Amino acid sequence: MTTTMKAAQISQPSGDWELVERVIPEPRAGQVRVKVEACGICHSDVFVKEGLWPGLAYPRVPGHEIAGHIDAVGDNVRAWRQGQRVGVGWHGGHCFVCAQCRRGDFAMCVHRKVTGCDFDGGYAEYMLARAETLAAIPDALPAEEAGPFMCAGVTVYNALRHSGARAGEVVAVLGIGGLGHLGVQYARQMGFATVAINRGNDREPLARQLGAHYYIDSLATDVVTALQKLGGARVILATAPNAQAISALVDGLSASGILVVPAAPAEPLTINVMSLISGRRSVAGWYSGTARDSQDTLEFSALTGVHPMIETYPLHRVADAYEHMHSGRVRFRVVLTIEG
Ligand SMILES: [Zn+2]
Numbered sequence: 607m608t609t610t611m612k613a614a615q616i617s618q619p620s621g622d623w624e625l626v627e628r629v630i631p632e633p634r635a636g637q638v639r640v641k642v643e644a645c646g647i648c649h650s651d652v653f654v655k656e657g658l659w660p661g662l663a664y665p666r667v668p669g670h671e672i673a674g675h676i677d678a679v680g681d682n683v684r685a686w687r688q689g690q691r692v693g694v695g696w697h698g699g700h701c702f703v704c705a706q707c708r709r710g711d712f713a714m715c716v717h718r719k720v721t722g723c724d725f726d727g728g729y730a731e732y733m734l735a736r737a738e739t740l741a742a743i744p745d746a747l748p749a750e751e752a753g754p755f756m757c758a759g760v761t762v763y764n765a766l767r768h769s770g771a772r773a774g775e776v777v778a779v780l781g782i783g784g785l786g787h788l789g790v791q792y793a794r795q796m797g798f799a800t801v802a803i804n805r806g807n808d809r810e811p812l813a814r815q816l817g818a819h820y821y822i823d824s825l826a827t828d829v830v831t832a833l834q835k836l837g838g839a840r841v842i843l844a845t846a847p848n849a850q851a852i853s854a855l856v857d858g859l860s861a862s863g864i865l866v867v868p869a870a871p872a873e874p875l876t877i878n879v880m881s882l883i884s885g886r887r888s889v890a891g892w893y894s895g896t897a898r899d900s901q902d903t904l905e906f907s908a909l910t911g912v913h914p915m916i917e918t919y920p921l922h923r924v925a926d927a928y929e930h931m932h933s934g935r936v937r938f939r940v941v942l943t944i945e946g
């Protein structure tokens with residue numbers, strides 16, 4: 607076996623992409639080595655590229671939308687075997703001993719690690735992952751589709767299934783992009799009356815194809831009025847990182863409705879608190895999920911035919927791929943494919 611692998615790394619804040627040869631790492635106790643087949647490029651990879659992640663150590667290989675198979679198994683790993691297809695996502699490990707872990711809420715671990723930020727991720731031929739961060743990939747899912755489910759997918763799937771909305775209630779998705787095009791599909795498949803909201807009408811045919819029962823063009827229509835005509839939204843999943851657009855939506859909620867924000871806009875929200883009080887409404891963030899949540903996402907997606915819309919690039923074109931993702935022209939997720 608060759609002892610080196612190709613990897614794409616960043617060596618300093620705002621540094622260029624470097625394609626390097628690295629020694630293939632050996633799994634330590636509690637870890638497996640994953641032979642990476644595909645790795646999605648997420649907007650959060652900007653944390654590594656621009657040096658925005660606290661405590662970041664360089665050089666760093668980013669990537670937390672990983673799909674591949676187990677290539678080697680370290681000591682004390684009992685539930686996983688060589689050759690198994692696995693995904694690794696944003697959640698890169700937890701401590702098992704803090705107060706949150708003792709309550710079983712591993713995503714909220716105070717010592718949690720993030721794949722591709724706190725340790726090297728999937729922009730490489732191989733990566734190491736802790737066993738508790740592995741999700742089994744169903745046979746029906748190709749690696750390049752499984753990758754984006756490990757961050758974008760699990761985030762919106764988990765946000766929606768924990769939102770409190772019940773079948774038949776109105777769930778609106780703001781923004782038909784990387785997160786939103788998955789949010790519409792999940793909302794439809796979970797049995798919600800699904801509303802897609804986007805600027806302009808060019809994405810209406812796509813939104814309807816993805817399962818939206820209703821489409822609101824926020825340039826042509828007053829979104830709050832349109833939502834209230836439907837009785838108000840029990841849940842609004844705000845995936846467009848636009849503080850002004852998100853803040854305005856509170857009045858489009860039903861009584862006890864929740865505005866869920868899984869991706870942070872640069873500016874603070876400006877919320878009409880009287881509207882929250884009088885309608886007993888709330889605004890909430892959502893944070894990713896654990897490996898089991900990711901596996902639920904993969905299984906639900908395979909079962910119901912939810913697909914990410916992707917554009918693939920080979921690893922050596924990482925610079926072009928990253929640029930394309932940031933251009934906003936991508937429809938809707940960029941995935942690096944790792945040959946060999
Ligand atoms: Zn991500």
Ligand SMILES: [Zn+2]
Nearest residue numbers: 701704707715
């Ligand atoms: Zn913990």
